[in-house]
Amino acid sequence: MTQRKAIPAETKLRLFSEASGHCQNPDCLEPLFPVELGGAKHIAEMAHVVPHGEAGPRREDRPNDSFDPDVFENLILLCPTCHTKIDKDPASFPRNILLDWKENHLANLATKQGIRAYVNRCIAREAIAGFMAENKAIWNRFAPEHGTDFNYDPESEVAKGWSKRMRSVILPNNYRIQAIIRANLGLATEDERRIFAEFQEHVRGLAERHVCNVSGRAIRFPKAMEDMFL
Ligand SMILES: [Zn+2]
Ligand SMILES: [Zn+2]
Secondary structure, rough: OOOOOOOOOHHHHHHHHHOOOOOOOOOOOOEEHHHHHOOOOOEEEEEEEEOOOOOOOOOHOOOOOOOOOOOOHHHEEEEEHHHHHHHHHOOOOOOOOHHHHHHHHHHHHHOOOOOOOOOOHHHHHHHHHHHHHHHHHHHHHHOOOOOOOOOOOOHHHHHHHHHHHHHHHHHHHHHHHHHHHHOOOHHHHHHHHHHHHHHHHHHHHHHHHHHHOOOOOOOOHHHHHOOOOO
């Protein structure tokens, strides 16, 4: 392996955010923050679709010689098992297959999670209510300082415990809530669509801080989300 520059934080963040916490192989979709690890660490690997090296897997799929292998478009987030699989058997996993996985990831994940378009707001509400309630309960119990969660010492024990819960429960719940709302945007009012956009920005900020360790400015949880589809 030649010496490489690190993948930029924004690329990493975008990958994590689009993967919604799950391996992007549609036949796998395993959680990348396994419950067994308590949110302490992730098992995600950033796999190159076409490689750096002259002899790496899928070398012949390289678009042209000036192509930068470290761009977002050439990376896919996988669990270690799937990463090994695609690199050991590149003939079965050519570039177009991997790009397809990435392209259809959110739809594949939603299908696996049983998320679909519901017939009315009442059922859509029920689908998100449990996850919202769980997040709220955890926030009430564990958030370092109510309302000022955006300004604390990340090295303190309280902050570390909070970050673990964020990665193991709150973020996965948020990704699921997003998927349900996305599948049911047809039932949402204009106001709710705007609130949903804010919520997505809020979740991006949380992932930035708690997954990618980028101290970005997270926007607060939009209070009006509590009334979504009510
Ligand atoms: Zn690789
Ligand atoms: Zn996998």
